[in-house]
Amino acid sequence: MASLPNRIAQLLLIALLLPTPALSADSMIRLTDDRGHTLRLSEPATRPAAISTFGADVALALGRTPIAVTDYGVSGVPDYLASQLASASGLGPRHQPNLEVLSAVDPDLIIGIRRYTQKDSNQIAAIAPLLALDLITVDDSIRAVALAGQALGATDKASTLNRRFLSQIQRLEERSSADDKPTVALLTSGSETPFLYYDHFLPTALLEAMNFDHVGGAPPNPDSGIPLGYRINLEALLTLDPDIILLLPTSRQRAFTMNPIWPYLSAVRNNDVHEVPHYWKEGAGPIARTLILEDIERLLLSGTPSGPVQ
Known part of the structure; x- marks a missing residue:
C-alpha cells in the first residue's frame, strides 16, 4: 500500500478528475455502501437521521440538518455539533439506537456506522434506506463524504470538501519536518x-x-x-x-x-x-x-x- 502522503496525492488527483455522477435514466439515485448494498433513492434525501456522529457531521456540512442523531452515551451529543442539533431528536448511544424514536421521526435516509448497525440492519433499513459506512481510515472518510453527497443531492459540495481536506493535509505535510x-x-x-x-x-x-x-x-x-x-x-x-x-x-x-x-x-x-x-x-x-x-x-x-x- 502506498504511504499516506503518496496516497493523499493520488486521492487529490482522483477528486479533481472525477466527473459529477449523473442520475440514471429513470432519475433514480443509486449508490453502493460499505456493506456492498445498493441504495435506491427516488430523489435526494432531505430528512436524514444519523446513527453516527459522522452522519450528523456530514449532513450539516452539506447543508442538511439531521432530524435525529445518536450520542456518546453519558457524554451526550458531541460538543462541536451540539449548537446545530438542538432541533434533532435523540436516538441514544450509537451502539444501541432507539429504533422506536427513529421510526417515529420518519427519516428518508439513515447514515450509520456499519459495525454498529450490522446486527439491526434489516430493522433499520425497514424504516428508511440505510447508508452503512466503515469510517475508519482516510480513504473511508473520502468515500463516505462522496456517497453522502450523492444521497443528499450535494455532490459538488462533497467533492469540494474532499479536495479542501486533501489539500490541507498536503499543506501541513509540507510544513512538518521529514528529518525529525x-x-x-x-x-x-x-x-x-x-x-x-x-x-x-x-x-x-x-x-x-x-x-x-x-x-x-x-x-x-x-x-x-x-x-x-x-x-x-x-x-x-x-x-x-x-x-x-x-x-x-x-x-x-x-x-x-x-x-x-x-x-x-x-x-x-x-x-x-x-x-x-x-x-x-x-x-x-x-x-x-x-x-x-x-x-x-x-x-x-x-x-x-x-x-x-x-
Missing part, C-alpha cells in the same frame, strides 16, 4: 490498561502524514480495519516511550495515569501530554477531520505545550 520524526501515541480508556490505536485509524494516519511516528504499528487485518487498536500495559508503553502522548476524553479518571510507571514516560516528564476532543474518536466527518488537522497544527506543529493531563 517525533514518536506519538494516541490512547483512550479510563481503566488501568490504556487502549492504543493502530496506524490506519484516521487521526493516527493523519499524524503519520505530518511526519510523526505513531507507535501503535500497522493493523493485523488491514482489509477489514478491525480491530482499531489494542490494550497495552504501561511496561510495554514505556518500552515504546513515545515523545508525545495524546489522550481521548473519558468519563472516568484514567487509572493508568496512577500507575507508578506513568511519570517515567518521556512525554509525561517533558509535559508533552495533550488531551484531544472527542471528535478524534469519530473523525471521518468533514467538520471533525478539519478540526483534527487544526488540533495537530496548533498542538504539535506550533510547539504549544499542554502540561500533564490527569
Whole structure:
C-alpha cells in the first residue's frame, strides 16, 4: 500500500478528475455502501437521521440538518455539533439506537456506522434506506463524504470538501519536518490498561502524514480495519516511550495515569501530554477531520505545550 502522503496525492488527483455522477435514466439515485448494498433513492434525501456522529457531521456540512442523531452515551451529543442539533431528536448511544424514536421521526435516509448497525440492519433499513459506512481510515472518510453527497443531492459540495481536506493535509505535510520524526501515541480508556490505536485509524494516519511516528504499528487485518487498536500495559508503553502522548476524553479518571510507571514516560516528564476532543474518536466527518488537522497544527506543529493531563 502506498504511504499516506503518496496516497493523499493520488486521492487529490482522483477528486479533481472525477466527473459529477449523473442520475440514471429513470432519475433514480443509486449508490453502493460499505456493506456492498445498493441504495435506491427516488430523489435526494432531505430528512436524514444519523446513527453516527459522522452522519450528523456530514449532513450539516452539506447543508442538511439531521432530524435525529445518536450520542456518546453519558457524554451526550458531541460538543462541536451540539449548537446545530438542538432541533434533532435523540436516538441514544450509537451502539444501541432507539429504533422506536427513529421510526417515529420518519427519516428518508439513515447514515450509520456499519459495525454498529450490522446486527439491526434489516430493522433499520425497514424504516428508511440505510447508508452503512466503515469510517475508519482516510480513504473511508473520502468515500463516505462522496456517497453522502450523492444521497443528499450535494455532490459538488462533497467533492469540494474532499479536495479542501486533501489539500490541507498536503499543506501541513509540507510544513512538518521529514528529518525529525517525533514518536506519538494516541490512547483512550479510563481503566488501568490504556487502549492504543493502530496506524490506519484516521487521526493516527493523519499524524503519520505530518511526519510523526505513531507507535501503535500497522493493523493485523488491514482489509477489514478491525480491530482499531489494542490494550497495552504501561511496561510495554514505556518500552515504546513515545515523545508525545495524546489522550481521548473519558468519563472516568484514567487509572493508568496512577500507575507508578506513568511519570517515567518521556512525554509525561517533558509535559508533552495533550488531551484531544472527542471528535478524534469519530473523525471521518468533514467538520471533525478539519478540526483534527487544526488540533495537530496548533498542538504539535506550533510547539504549544499542554502540561500533564490527569
